[in-house]
Amino acid sequence: MIEPAMAAEASGNVAATALWYVGPRECVLNEVELAKAGPQDCVVRTCWSGVSRGTERLVFEGLVPVSEHERMRAPFQEGAFPFPVKYGYCAVGIVEAGPAHLLGETVFCLYPHQDRFVVPASRLALVPKAVPARRAMLAANMETALNAHWDAGSGPADRIVVVGGGVLGLLTAFIAAQLPGAEVTLVDLDPARAALAETLGFGFAQPPDCPGEADLVFHTSASAAGLATAIGAAGFEARIVELSWYGEGAVAAPLGGAFHAKRLQLVSSQVGQVSPSRRPRFDYARRTQAALALLADERLDALISEEIGFREAPARLPALFAGKGITAVLRY
Template sequence: MEIREEALPAPKAGEALVRGLASCVSQGTEMLLYKGEGPEPFDVSLGDTSVATYPRRYGYAWVGEVEEVGPGVAHPLGTRVFALAPHGDAHVLRASELKALPKAVPATRAVLAANLETAVTCAWDAEPNFGERCVVLGGGVVGTLVAWVLARSGTNVTLVERSATRRAAASALVPSARVITDAAPDGRADLVVEATGDPRVLDTAIAWAGFEARVVVASFYGARRAPVDLGNAFHRKRLTLRATQVSSLPPKLRPRWDMERRLDLVVDLLREERLDSLFGSPTDFDRAPQLYEELARQPDPSPAHTLLYR
């Protein structure tokens, strides 16, 4: 990874120059890119599919402050905004790409908006019922946020995560959850969410699931492949295996929900101060290459990592 400088144009009609405050490294997805394990094209939802998978700019959890606007932009100067924009200390963006943030939500927490949208969508796709037993495999930022949303939905959550640092963060955010290092799957869960990023864990997810339970895959595996045993327990227990993905809404919600309403919900959820427990120490942007090196080799990282621009 390297930091490159480029000139930015003046904002045109409907555009704003936004100066960066913070952005969040989406560790699971970005490490696929960093390690060369991503598919080609890498992310069709965030840009031109003709752009090479690597090298390229990436990131989608960026918070900044409006510094200059073109004609027709309603955001006042100084407005703090969230955008699905790559890491960088400034962007010229269309006003329609900016989500104004309340002053009560600090920029360093607001960077969770993209991951929280993923977690909310995962919970919608999982269709939790009050009182159900839910098992979340993986305590990264998405897995822990999914556990939090499911617990708020009235389910009994068990989160399985080997990292002591991540278990501590999950316990702080979701005190009602049972947070464990590992356990023999008991085959009693009504719902299992696989959020480790490792396709080999799908067999474990199937083992946790009870009869006619749902197994929801929140992980993005990229180019990673693993054999999955669908020949015995999966078949006999009549399990449902479901993918969840943030770039579209569940069909049953589409008559009433759109992306803007979902983001409004997420911004409201970001008022929860306990979300700050997910973050490790922030990193200045000029040290971003070193941060990625550390994340690639660190065995026990915090769930979320923030780049600071001022």
């Protein structure tokens, strides 16, 4: 007996289901028809996809600035900001059809939330055997953290402060803690992050106890208060790397006081371009593979705090975006 999905594929009309954001704090599941796969394309059955509490929350709430509509487009996005839009960029699945060397392989792809999809084989990254498919969903965040360290010029024995204990801040601190002799502190309002920091191998402080005289500071909290804490933590001629995405909001930056006297550098880091320090040798594919390899540490499973069935997403995502967890995944 031929299963309905197999019959549809044989006829060339393959149905899939995708998550769409259709209004402020409203999302639905829509059926879509997959394009016919070419000889260099792969059909991927999704196992997991990741929900970004930062960027994707802004999409969910309709807060992507008009000026950023084009720059904020995700690979394979459909629709347009603010709504309706099919958005997302962390999918892990298994190749069902395509070039022989990829059949049955577990792959990562920058693709929206959808249970099956067709993409060129060149847009897929093989998940290392040492990295479980569920954990591989952290690859996009790990790639952002890796790129930030390249932008920052982190090095051994640095005193490093990371302000903001979301998934990006935690991964940034995790990479920093691998540097020999580095003194790394995560700063966050939530005292519960202390246990995670200990698990991942670095220190923790709340803002009133934030250490000073740091050689390097990363800011990921997307708040004016967090930015002030980051600037205050920097030592003489130190660099503050801003990783936050604020959407439409204007942010007060405390550039008075000792900011100029200490000759501080405030620089942005964004994953859309490979850091200039690596760009001559790293393309996007090499950077993605490097990020995936960095996920071969079972301690990182602690960063996945919530798991939701894909079919339950429209009902449960509003509460998830309003909550304070770390990383949420959709299970297909």
